[in-house]
Amino acid sequence: MKGRDARRQELVEQMADHVLSVGLPGSSLRPLAAACGTSDRMLLYYFADKNELLSATLGAVAARLTQLLDAALPGVAPYAVLLPRICRLMAAAPMKPYLQLWLELAALASRRQEPYLTIAGQLGDGFLAWTAARLEVLHEAERLPTASLLLATVEGTVVLRAIGRESIVAAALGQLPDDEPSPARPRRPRKSR
Amino acid sequence: MKGRDARRQELVEQMADHVLSVGLPGSSLRPLAAACGTSDRMLLYYFADKNELLSATLGAVAARLTQLLDAALPGVAPYAVLLPRICRLMAAAPMKPYLQLWLELAALASRRQEPYLTIAGQLGDGFLAWTAARLEVLHEAERLPTASLLLATVEGTVVLRAIGRESIVAAALGQLPDDEPSPARPRRPRKSR
DNA sequence: CGTTCTATGTAGCAGTCGCTACATCATGGT
């Protein structure tokens, strides 16, 4: 009885691993159960149905992502610096599973399917808050609009990278400083460090 | 014998209708066949397998999208005007089925699955070319980087709208002119204040 | 006329999907 919630949490964490590695299409009950070392029968013993099970799992994934993002980029920076910085963060290997899942969520949310729409929406809000908190801004009134614009652009680079067009991302960011706000712009990064 | 290619084309167009209305998840053989008034048996008579069938269908969808986009926005405009203009175009009703499909494609492409990766990549290139052609730019060298940045931001707004966050899109575009490049910026158009 | 080729129907295969009915076993409270 008391172990029940604990067991649920164990399962959720293991399912989160699985969902992150194979995504939603590979997350039917039997593979999920196998990844937990149990049976589909038991998953539906601990969870009412697949929807509840997936909601819990995606919640856990979201929590991990939040933690991962909070750990990265502790500093604050103005728009022109923050944008390429976040884009590079999103291109890093540890983010890949999350972003693949994120796109699957977005596609399902686009068809207004629950629970995906709600979960994706919350994740989006979290993203925006995280971005806004890291944005250095002259007037407070600019913070949310600027963070929104920044978030949109970052999301766009995620899509472009997903379809194998890193070149477009690079060209887009070429419009902006590499890292520190450098005034003149030779595309070659400085060799010293 | 010769009617074969014509028949294939008929089927492709009808399947394109169906895919646009229900997306890839609802596009298994039997529903697709029903939408064409035929049987799964016949689809696989005209196409080698589901992959070939889907590739052809998505190609037709891409052609329609290209036509639709070329018809819209004949004019040329600078970055700050073109961005909100394209974003508004993407928010228009006729674009919705295409963008839902686009996100599904992006999600599959993100997992490097063929033929989706290739098709999505080509669509992305088309988008970029289309954007670049409509961008008014001071120096030709800026065209591609600027169009890339614009495209990324537009794609981002598509994602944000997909997850039901039109508010974020609005905030982001609030950073930019509504249509004509007007210098001062009271958010309420034209009226007194 | 007879044959051959194209188009189509009917049936079904082996697999997966989410989900459930039923049986069993162990444990712990009374």
Added chain:
DNA sequence: ACCATGATGTAGCGACTGCTACATAGAACG
């Protein structure tokens, strides 16, 4: 000692998946 409860296995259902084997009708062609 008995029984209730919780945990788990086994088996299966009905629907769906992509795909195929077989049969057949009709048209084309010799």
